Amino acid sequence: MTKRTGAEVLITSLESEGVDIVFGVPGGAILPAYDPLYDSPIRHILARHEQGAGHMAEGYAWATGKVGVCIATSGPGATNLVTPLADALIDSVPLVAITGQVATRSVGNDAFQEAYTVGITMSATKHNYFVTNPDDIADAVHEAFHIAATGRPGPVLIDIPKDVLAGLTTNHTPQEIHLPGYKPKSEGHYRKAKEAVSLIASATRPVLYVGGGIIKAGAHEEVRRLAEAANLPVVTTLMGRGAFPDHHPLALGMSGMHGTYTATTAIQKADLLIAIGVRFDDRVTGDPASFAPHAKVIHADIDPAEIGKVRKADVPIVGDARRVLGQLLDEWGDREVPDRTSWLTVLDGWRREYPLHYDQQPDGPIKPQYVIEELYRLTGGDAILVSGVGQHQMWASQFWKFDEPRRWINSGGLGTMGFAVPAAVGAKAGMPDELVYAIDGDGCFQMTLQELITAATEQIPVKIAIMNNGAHGMVKQWQELFYSGRFSATLLGDKVDYVQLVEGMGCVGLRAQTPEEVAPVIEKSLAIDDRPVVVEFVVDPDEMVFPMVRAGGTNDEVMIGPDTIVKQDPNGIPRLDMQP
Ligand SMILES: Cc1ncc(C[n+]2csc(CCOP(=O)(O)OP(=O)(O)O)c2C)c(N)n1
DSSP states (O other): OOOEEHHHHHHHHHHHTTOOEEEEOOOTTTHHHHHHHTTSSSEEEEOSSHHHHHHHHHHHHHHHSSOEEEEEOSTHHHHTTHHHHHHHHHTTOOEEEEEEEOOGGGTTTTOTTOOOHHHHHGGGSSEEEEOOSGGGHHHHHHHHHHHHHSSSOOEEEEEEEHHHHHSEESOOSOOOOOOTTOOOOOBOOHHHHHHHHHHHHHOSSEEEEEOHHHHHHTOHHHHHHHHHHHTOOEEEOSTTTTSSOTTSTTEEEEOSTTSOHHHHHHHHHOSEEEEESOOOOHHHHSSGGGSSTTOEEEEEESOGGGTTTSSOOSEEEEBOHHHHHHHHHHHHTTOOOOOOHHHHHHHHHHHHHSOOOOOOOTTSOBOHHHHHHHHHHHHTTOSEEEEOSSHHHHHHHHHSOOOSTTSEEOOOSSOOTTOHHHHHHHHHHHOTTSOEEEEEEHHHHHHHTTHHHHHHHTTOOOEEEEEEOSBOHHHHHHHHHHSTTOOTTOBOOSOOOHHHHHHTTTOEEEEEOSHHHHHHHHHHHHHOOSSOEEEEEEBOTTOOOOSBOOTTOOTTEEEEETTEEEEBOTTSSBOTTOOO
16 A cells, blocks of 8 residues: 555545645644645635634635634644634534644644644633644544534634654555544434424424534424424524525514514423524523523433433433424324414514614614615625624614525624625635625724734625724623623724725725715625625614613613513513503
């Protein structure tokens, strides 16, 4: 058998996993791997920062449904990857990260650019490998892809010392995967499905509550079929936007801290929650003690650790969302569609009473919600929407209509500022024929804007809308509401000329300062397709995100506006007259 270097095997192993693009930054320890990459058909996108490379791999994975791959060198290269790894772990994004390590003889000696990568990333990955023999590289890569993509998807890191990359091996192809300790259970459970269906049939105020797990499992079609068969109103989480079409009459939108009043309150009043591919995140439950107090819970998830973690499940089901929904549908069979008129009428009443709203005056400052609605209108909603973290993220998730999965990419669990620009680059690299538009905050933008250089250099024509409110808006909003308007360290000032800044990086820069400039500037941005475009919208700095439930507060108290908490009698119908 011919001998090849570990690095050569690494690259051919990536090729045989079907990898077409990797995102990375080279350096001394990973250098042996970059040499065979030079001859490989795999496209390498040179990020400007490893955090950017990691988020690009995430954006690619979100948009394509494939495993994203990022590469970094040892020490600071690897530590710069920790944020995207943690981000991918909490949002269940399949990633494989490959890091170089100092040569084996230097490990543990405080060598130049040495960091204990597997130790540092232990709690930020689903699994990680420290490969000490070139013979093991092919197996490590094959297993890493398997672990990243199966069960609850997540990031897997492979750390390889430089001498192991340079060392020779005859083992070019992986063995059959043998992971005795890793057995993700995906079958679901027919007996539990039977129990679930009888609860669904007898419930009077059911809510189908679906999250990111639906999108990961490709189960959106089954969600729609179950909702229609059993006449179930549907609430999505932030991560589940697109799991059920927003235009569907049974759609209530997003629940939680900034969810719609109707979605949040429907859950509070429900007598049955059919929770699938969700993890009862605190941004959804508020104080778990007062969350959905009347509801029995059917909870299905691929990750057994999620079931019963926050909320006891009356019917726990471990399994792949698509299979579980398939079992529920089989079990439902050709039962009659239940008449839920009285429950649906209550929900309609709330929808009418408490719609999402904002007030755009023709001569007033630009409202960020208006920008998002105009973007939606002018693109026909036909775009992959990426967001940063903050107020703009919440407005985007509220005011865009998501009718399909994998068209909403954001950092929900970790809430990583700086996610949008690189994630958009990764999404566009993976889906070059789609329009990729990112909505970013000025604070977030300033964290990873250098990745626009990557986008311009690599000819990845993403579009970025900056909602410039001159502040870390979401934090400022909390200061406004809970710290008497004392804006400690949240005002960014407006010293930056974003148009000049992005033009200097090879992008087109545009700006809108008044409401009538919004539509023309969006149209201009849509007409340019040979370079990245950044549009600065100078928006109302005082606009806040509503509805809102205080962090850790009860979902029985939804703030509709700055001084309106609609308090509810916990046992009955909301009392609209009660003020704080
Ligand atoms: C890396 C990181 N640091 C700090 C925070 C805390 N944080 C959450 S939102 C936010 C402000 C975001 O500001 P901006 O990007 O301008 O968006 P806006 O809320 O104004 O729309 C901050 C600082 C975070 N989420 N991530």
